[in-house]
Structure formats: C-alpha cells, structure tokens
Amino acid sequence: MTLLDFARGIGLQIAMLVLIVGLCWRFSAILLLRQRPQLALSRASLLGQIAGGAAMIFSRSVPRRSFRRRIGISILLSTIFHVGLFTIIFGGAPHILVIHQLIGLSWTNLPKGVVVIISGLTLAAMIAMLIRRIVHPVMRLLSTADDYLTWLFVFLPVVTGILLSGETIAGYETLLALHILSVEMMMIWLPFGKLMHGVLVIASRGTMGFNFARKGAAT
Amino acid sequence: MNANIKPPPPAAKTPDAGQVALAMQGFVSDFGPTAALALESCVHCGRCAEACQFYVQTNEAKYTPIHKIEPFKQAYEREVSPFAFAYRMLGLVPKVTGAELETWQSLIYDSCNMCGRCSLICPMGIDIADLVEQARHGMFEAGLAPPDYLGVLAEKEHATGSPFGLSVAKFQDMLHAIGAAHGVAMHVDEARADIVPTVSSIDLKTYPGSMAAIARILNHMGASWTFRTDGFDADNVSLTAGDRAGQRTTTLGIVRAAIACQAKTLLMPECGHSFTEMRWEAANAFGKELPFRVMQITEFLAEALSEGRIRVNKVHQKATYHDACQVSRRGGATAAPRAILKALGVELHELEDSGDEGWCCGGGGGVALINRAAPLRDKVFQIKRRQVEATGMDTVYTSCSGCRQTLDHGGKATQWNKSVASLLELVANNLKD
DSSP: OOHHHHHHTHHHHHHHHHHHHHHHHHHHHHHTSOOOOOOSOOSSOHHHHHHHHHHHHHHTTSOOHHHHTTTHHHHHHHHHHHHHHHHHHHHSHHHHHHHHHHHSOOOOOOOHHHHHHHHHHHHHHHHHHHHHHHHSHHHHHHOOHHHHHHHHHHHHHHHHHHHHHHTOSSOHHHHHHHHHHHHHHHHHHTTTSGGGHHHHHHHHHHHHHHHHHHHTOOO | OOTTOOOOOOOOOOOOHHHHHHHHHHHHHTOOHHHHHHHHHOOOOOHHHHHOHHHHHHOOGGGOGGGGGHHHHHHHHHHTSTTHHHHHHHTSSOOOOHHHHHHHHIIIIITOOOOOHHHHHOTTOOOHHHHHHHHHHHHHHTTOSOTTHHHHHHHHHHHHSSTTOOOHHHHHHHHHHHHHHHTOOOOBSOSOOSEEEOBOHHHHHTOTHHHHHHHHHHHHHTOOBOBOTTSOBOOOHHHHHTOHHHHHHHHHHHHHHHHHTTOSEEEEOSOHHHHHIIIIIHHHHHTSOOSSEEEEHHHHHHHHHHTTSSOBOOOOOEEEEEOOTTTTTTTSOSHHHHHHHHHTTOEEOOOSSOGGGOOOOSOTTTGGGOGGGHHHHHHHHHHHHHHHHHHTOSEEEESOHHHHHHHHHHHHHTTOOOEEEEHHHHHHTTBOO
C-alpha cells in the first residue's frame, strides 16, 4: 500500500469516522444540558425570534460602524483568510472534482493562476494572524495550545495545496498524499479544538439572534 | 449615598477550599446549553477588548471581557464540557484555585459594567455580559463579592428588600414628604390600582424629585395608580452582586405587591438593571408569565405621548442624550427616549457612539457601588466626557438614575461643567395644564 493509497483509503475512513462521532459527541453534550425556560412575555413572535436568529447568522459577519476603526486589522486578516479558504475549497478544479465524485454536484472552476494567487494571499493572512496572536497583548493572553494547533492544522493543507499545484519539491503522488493526509488531520482535529467554530458559529450566532429578538435588544 | 452604610469589612483573605467548592457549585449550576454554546464558541480573537471601555481606556489586556470570566470557563471545561473527563484525566485543564478567584474578583466585579458592548462586537455571537452575570453567582455564593459597598448593600437588600434597609414606615414618610415638598398628590398603598410605579434607591437617596415627577405625570393622565410600600425598591443590587436568593426575594416582593392591587402595569423607574430584572427575569422567579405588563418609564412615556394621554409643552432646547445600556442596547427601548425628546421639541445632538452602540457611563453592573473601583470608574468616564463635549451641548439627558449619579460624580471629580438631567423630570416639568 502506497502513502497515497493509505490517504485515499483507510486514512480517509478513519478521519470521517472521528469527525462524525466527534461532532455528534460534542453537540449532544452541549444540547443535553438543562435549559432554563424563559417565561417573560417576548417582544417578538416565535417567527420573529427565528427570523432574528437567522439574520444574526449573517449580520455578525459585518461589524457595526462604531467598532470598525478599532478592529480594522482583525477584520482585514480574518476576511482575507476566510474568503480565501472558501474560494480555494470551492473554486479550485481538483476540489470541485472531489465534490463531484462525492455528491454529484459540479460547477465551473476558477483559473488555476487565480487560485494560486488567492492561496498565497490566504497563506500570508495566516502568517500575519499567527504573528499578531504572538505579539498582540490581548491575543497572547487569550491564546492556548488549541489556538496554535488549530492554526497548524489549517496551515498544512494550504501549504501542501500550494506545493501540489506547482509540483515543486516532490512528485505529484507524494504531494497529493501529503495534502490529503493534512486535510484528514484537520478533519480529525475539528471536533476537539477551536476549528469547531466553523460549525458552532451558526448555532451560537443563531441562539444569540433568537434570544436578543425576544428582548428587542440590539443585534 | 453613603448614609446608613457600615464601613467596609477588612480585605478578604485568599479563598479557602470550602469557598472554592462553593464557587464551583455556583458556576456549574449556571451551565445550560446557551452558556455552553457560548463558552465552546470563543475563537480568542480579542475583538471584545476593543469594545470594552476598561480596556480601551487602560490598554491593559487583563480587561479583555472574555478573560474576565476565565475561572467560570475553566470550571465549565473541567466539570461539564463534552471532553471534561479527558481534561481532568490528562490534567489539561487545572482546578480553579482560591488565588485565582481572589485575582478575578476585581475583574468580574470592578471592571465590568455588564453593558453588553462586548456582546455586540463578538463575531461568534457570545453574550459575554450574560456570562459575567452568571459568573458572579458562583463568586457571591462563595462569599467573594466585593467586600465594600456593593457587598454590604446586597446583604441589606437580602435581609430587608431595600439596599438601604428602608422600612415600610420610613418609605411612607418619605413619599408623603416628597409629595408635600413638590406640591403633588401621592397615592400610597391604595387597595386597587392599574399602574404601580416602583422606585430606585438612588432616587430615594439622591433624586427624590423623580418620584414627584412620576406622581405628577400619572395624576396628569388621570390614571389609577399607587406606590406600594410592600414592594417598592426595584434597584435589585442583588442582581449585580450575584446574589440569586436576594434577587429573587426582592423581585417577588414587587410582583406580589403589584398582584395584590390587581395592577395592569408595573412601571419601572429610571434605572437600567431593575428594568432588566423585572422585564426579563421576574417571570422566571414567579414561575409563570406575569399577570401585568412591565414597562420602563421611557417606554411608558413614549407610548402615552403618542396616544395623547400625556400632553406636553415644547421646550425648544438643544441637548444630547446618554443611553442606559440595559434600557437601550440590551432592553430594546432605544427609540423611546428619542420619541419623548422629539415630542418635547428638544433638538437632539447625538453622541458619536449613541443608541445601541453607546458607551456605558462607567457605573453599570454595580461598579458604581464598589468604592475601591472609583479611580478606574473615573478613567472610563472620560470616554463619555469626550463624546459629550464633542457635541457642544451643555445638557445631557438620561433615563437611568444610576447613570445620572455616575455622570454627576464623574463630573464633580473632573470639574466638568455639564448639566446631567432626568428625561422623566423634563416631561413632568413641561406638562400642559
């Protein structure tokens, strides 16, 4: 069995299993806690509260006017990184091919050169975010091993993806195997660390939007 | 404010193992799905610091809002979180220590107004202000509320229903004296009334004119109303101290008093946290939806003005307005004071950050009641001072006596020549005959 065979076979199966079991475990442990009922008369109807929750899932992506100046760098780096990652995953031809093989859906890919440039920008944003985490007093105070491990587990697929596109330091099969393995490491880490925020963001923003709509509070 | 208050007890010793255990019990009792989701979601981005006046004014990282609840978060991870067993077994999350709780006491109490700006900026939708409120429960139950003013007031409120320990007889005397001094008829302890106004102990001690103002307006409306001496002080210092039992006792006293006279509306005074408590928490303490409406005074006035039940003269004045965080940003009544000012003909010059995005006065969350926090409070007051001065206005209206008092104190401490005034009193002083 070659490294690529392992990555495409048993490695992928293990990663999928850990990801699914881990996600179910983490979500059920949160949702099975006892919820205190809220008995005060709501300012909004149930439908209004649901709409409030749905709206906040999107609206929290854009900080309010009075905050923008103070968190400009954070917004810039975070936007480049998240949009870049999204574009690479859903715009790169090889990724679209994998998605097509998995679920049968397909769409037009971005030119390879564009994806490479976006990958470079994403990588640069990630490095800047890491430096900021180490240097900025607030971020340094808040940071734990989870933050640095999560950064590493995202950084590796981006780097191996860039190397793979250029086939620079090794052969295609080796680089592809390393790229797939790095993605599998990320999948395995996802339910245990901060990477989980990619899933939790919908639930946490939605919950706040729902609760704040009840009070008519600012969202 | 300092009358009847004992001197602060001596500085607390490092919490012992029993206190740490009590704090942990208190923390764990608050972990429901909403708190868990919030604690699981933080990405350590640090944006909340930039929304917090304590960080913005000091540049000290320890004032980062999410950092202020670190022991609470640690308790969650170790005792309740999905991987708690692994964290304990592998020693990945250490036990909270007495020394940590001692350190965090000032972060959880002295440097958080529970104003919710951090909740508004959080990209993950974490209501950090709510987490601070919950974290204070465990701290209080372990005897770790600030030992000076706030702790003393909460104890007195727990025992008597009033943070100043006012007796029913004393309150009755005060109301009649205020009525006589302001030439307004007071309704006290009537058997039936549609509207029951409550008061803030800050008004009782410092701004008694506000009670005369409520009476004058309700009389002007021809309303059926009464103060109830069996449930009058809505201040609920216990809420900000983290005393769940005292909070419940105070709240239920007011609920029962309103029910006793078959009130249709419970009117909350110019006070932020009391509105939060009665509007959103009282029903939970009561065990079912309240049989009356709970309205903050600005909502009530705005509604009555729009329906023509209150008629006012135009004042043709220019002024700015300071929003009480619990009424506007967190209470959903941001539009009400602006509607009142418009009805009065006041030309409103908004602060640079106003309405939902306004900065706290610095005294919210009980910080105004922590003597040792005064230097920090004065430091954060500078934001409000700068923004008021930038409007060029001489008068700042507000509808929270806690804010009013903090702004007054901040002004005195820095020789500020601005006038801080009550929106309620502005309405009462300009009623049409």
